[in-house]
Amino acid sequence: MSVPLFDPTSPLGPLRAELRSAVHRVLDAGQFILGPEVEAFEREWAAYLGVRQAIGVANGTEAITIALRALGVGPGDEVVVPSFTFWASAEAIPPTGATPVFCDVDPDTMCVTAATVKAALTPRTKAVIAVHLFGNVAPVREIEALGVPVLEDAAQAAGSVSADGRPGALGTIATFSFYPSKNLGAFGDGGAITTDDAALAERVRTLRFHGSADKVDYVDVGYNSRLDELQAAVLRVQLPFLDRWAAARAAAGDRYAAALAGLVTLPQATPGSRPAWHLYVVRHPEPDRLMTALAGQGIGARGYYRTPVHEQPPMAPYAPAYALPGTAEAARTHLAIPMSAALSDAQVDTVVAAIRDADVPAR
Ligand SMILES: Cc1ncc(COP(=O)(O)O)c(C=O)c1O
Structure with missing residues (x-):
């Protein structure tokens, strides 16, 4: 018997009819960007995680850049990030103007620890990216006790749990990827940002929409980075599973x-x-x-x-x-x-x- 490294399609077998009708629902509604499916998914994803706010974005990489920008990270700042992670965890930092500062991981858990983060802190550290690598859960509370805000890169940890709650609900702000092979995968690119902080969430909503609320007046130079209705509809079918x-x-x-x-x-x-x-x-x-x-x-x-x-x-x-x-x-x-x-x-x-x-x- 051969065994593939991963298998994102078999679990979807029993959901095919429901997925098809979700896609048809979006076609019938004729609204494809920022509509009722995204709004509903944002509510359902926040409720699942136990966090107040979820904002759908285009992918897990832009989620990190936007979350850092919302935290006020910019030129002259440092962001601590592990070096043993997927490239995007660090790639997302330079577009903010800040400098990535690499920290170590514990090879037994493959995650950062409070000690490895502490060794990389300087007076210029503005945020720490704690990656929940491979689905393991980094010790976010211990790291925030060092006095720095933590951005959880939870791209690989949908569905994991810890004594403090779910990844995505542990730090100041968190990011997810719904890349198709992830634990919760869309049928294309997708991502989300989660936080308990209403002001941060508002900045994220503005940044994902060109730095605007209405594409008439602009308060920031932002991004075009939205989760689309089709992906949200597909994710809503899968979330209960x-x-x-x-x-x-x-x-x-x-x-x-x-x-x-x-x-x-x-x-x-x-x-x-x-x-x-x-x-x-x-x-x-x-x-x-x-x-x-x-x-x-x-x-x-x-x-x-x-x-x-x-x-x-x-x-x-x-x-x-x-x-x-x-x-x-x-x-x-x-x-x-x-x-x-x-x-x-x-x-x-x-x-x-x-x-x-x-x-x-x-x-
Ligand atoms: C740890 C980690 N961070 C960030 C990302 C970026 O997500 P995306 O591919 O949706 O941009 C991924 C996955 O691709 C990831 O595994």
């Missing part, structure tokens, strides 16, 4: 963890969290050898961030003078193995057997 899908991801992670100890280094959920694993990412001293061996058995596996963001050439102007040992370790050793809301016990067992058969020594 997100918790079920999250539970399936978490359960598949538990099954991996019980069977893979000793064969690979397991990802550790942060204290008090129950990650809806977006990707299940193990560590191994020879991840690419293991990946090749798994490919030979029809098992998808991939190292996503082999070169950390601060070592990518366009980030050279922002490269730190200090070492990031946790980042280096995670970048060198990580390997994503199959994970999806539709991953069956039999598929998990097939992957586990393939890792055992690959016989690439774990140390």
Whole structure:
């Protein structure tokens, strides 16, 4: 049996009729930008997360830039961001005029900690981007206790939970991506910004709409960055299923963890969290050898961030003078193995057997 690395389409099988009628509803309404579907999704997404405000935007990258701008981030400011993350977490900073300052991660959780953030703070730090990487939940409250506002990059963590609440409801402001392969995925690009702060939410609404309320008078130089009606309608059909899908991801992670100890280094959920694993990412001293061996058995596996963001050439102007040992370790050793809301016990067992058969020594 071959097992794909991820499978965003199987969970949608039972929803096809509902998805079709949602698309028809939008066609019939004939309103495609900022209409009733977006408004309803914003309400439903805020209610799901337990946060006061949700604002739909065009994608998870612009969500970060706009959220930073709403926080007042601009030229001369620094924004702390992990280097072990998807490129966009840091790419979204320079368009504000601010400087990315890279911090380390704990390779066991692959998330930032209060200590790694603290080491990167300076008097110019205006915000910290805490990435809930792979669905794990970064310790947002501990970081905000350092006295800096946290922007949660929750692109990979829809459906996860922590003792303090859901990602997206933990920091000053948070951003999501609804890229199709995400835990909650649209049929194209999409994103959202969430916050409890009404004034911040108002600034976000203005910034996503060209810096205007009406496209007649302008209060800011903003963006054209809206979630569209079709994507909102599609997301509304899926949202009631997100918790079920999250539970399936978490359960598949538990099954991996019980069977893979000793064969690979397991990802550790942060204290008090129950990650809806977006990707299940193990560590191994020879991840690419293991990946090749798994490919030979029809098992998808991939190292996503082999070169950390601060070592990518366009980030050279922002490269730190200090070492990031946790980042280096995670970048060198990580390997994503199959994970999806539709991953069956039999598929998990097939992957586990393939890792055992690959016989690439774990140390
Ligand atoms: C951690 C992280 N941040 C930001 C993004 C950017 O989201 P988008 O692709 O919707 O722009 C993604 C995903 O693509 C991501 O995984």
